[in-house]
Amino acid sequence: MRGMELSLNHTQKLRLQRALESLSSGSSSNASVTVADSIPVNQEDGVLKGHGTTELDGEVVATVCGVIERVNKLVYVRTLRARYKPEVGDIIVGRVIEVAPKRWRLEINFSQDAVLMLSSMNLPDGIQRRRTAVDELNMRSIFEENDVICAEVRDFMRDGSLQLQARSQKYGKLEKGQMLTVSPYLVKRRKQHFHHLEKYGIDLILGCNGFIWVGEHVEIKDSMIEDEPTKPDPKNNSQISIGLEEEEQTYTSLEIRQNICRIANAIRVLSTLGFSITLDVILEILDLSTKKGLDIHEMLGAEFCVLVAEKEAERRSSLTRR
């Protein structure tokens, strides 16, 4: 098993095995290939060779381990464990590793660092204008090294490097939360990658690159409207109120912190078991953990892992029966 080393006792081992076996019996698709396996194709129809394939003596041969996918004439191999392969429009979470002239470089689990240009992101004051040299000097006030950022894939440059954009209030710096790293194949592309879990007061961002953000919910405020003239207050009074306001802003209540950890642990369990990570499944696991009255740290234990596997097996079998 990848990731965490679980110390299972004998019964737990058997239960886990049975659960995982029932998973494999459900899907009997036999389209897995390994490196250098030839892929059966109908040569008369004409074939388009996609990613993960190559031609050898007139045969189509896989170059990676994965699952064969066919779309009309196109044949490609979908890899499982591999680095993130970006597509335009993907929502990703990344970490700033360098502040360079007019751009930030982000680590996004791709074969190169992604580039976020200063010109392709909204300024904090929300005004649309040309970026000046002053803006360039103040780049560190927007993002610093090691900040976690949410952005969208804009396009590929000629040389294969990746450009990002963050032209909306929903993108930008992520604070007060945890970033988790999972294998990108576990996150599916969906319409919705931003989730606001109102019950827990939490924002969940499932980045397509396998970086997942769990953090306190932030209201997206349109900074354009915020240009109200502040009331003239006595000087010392206003200072105190600002101090309180700041404190309120940086403070995250214990309950929310616990919720963050609980959700993060649910995702960790899913990732160790290698189950695909979707909102429904995460919420189901949260329910399971609260129903069993488990503490947050107990969610990473062997017993809960087995429970999750059994639950998932049950869920999938019920889906196929329907």
Place this chain on the structure above:
Amino acid sequence: MGEALNISLSLTHTHKHAQSFLTMEYVSPEGLRLDGRRPMEMRQLRAELGVVSRADGSAVFEMGNTKVIAAVYGPREVQNRSQQINDKALIRCEYTMANFSTGDRLRRPKGDRRSTEISLVIRQTMEACIMTHLMPRSQIDIFVQVLQADGGTRSACINAATLALADAGIPMCDLVTSCSAGYLNSTHLLDLNYVEDSAGGPDVTVGILPKLDKVTLLQMDAKLPMDIFENVMQLATEGCKAVANYIREVLMENTKQLENRRGV
């Protein structure tokens, strides 16, 4: 009188023993090797994927008592910008032997001649099969460490590296597998262990691309007549193919398992 005879008998016995130690018998008259294998028999293979959680791909590969761990990081941004290649990936390889890997515990200096040479060999062998042109301006790091050394570490390292690369989802035109063979006591021996390796006889390490049927690695540090060499190499190639079959099985099982667990 009887006693004296006894002594002389035991003397000849020890004398014989010493002689057999000098010209050691690597294959017994019954046709068994020192570890009980037949001359054409390989050691037990075992492989496991995903042993290093933080790596992109990793594997443990065992051939009998030889045990090697490999970890692959990348493709990732090139660390040293001056080494960046514009049309293909940069591949780096580091081979180390753990202090505890051999019988006598040795502190091994990093970057000694032997390990630099093997690093180079592994790098060149893997470079031949990785499709580097698909990952321009990036770098792939391969780290292999010998955990238990019992002969054939070179081959075991290459096999482990192949598995780790496949686990990392790096496109390769074929798997590379490697195996060694030798010639001792006028017998062809497959997959030499440490004792046979240090006998000073010829030791041929072969690496092949099984699907393309090409040789990517061939090393020998001794002399052999041409006809015998051909047979030894043939034997090693057969060994490589056996390893390839095993590696394919392991990869296939792993792929199926990942896909099934992921679900729809």
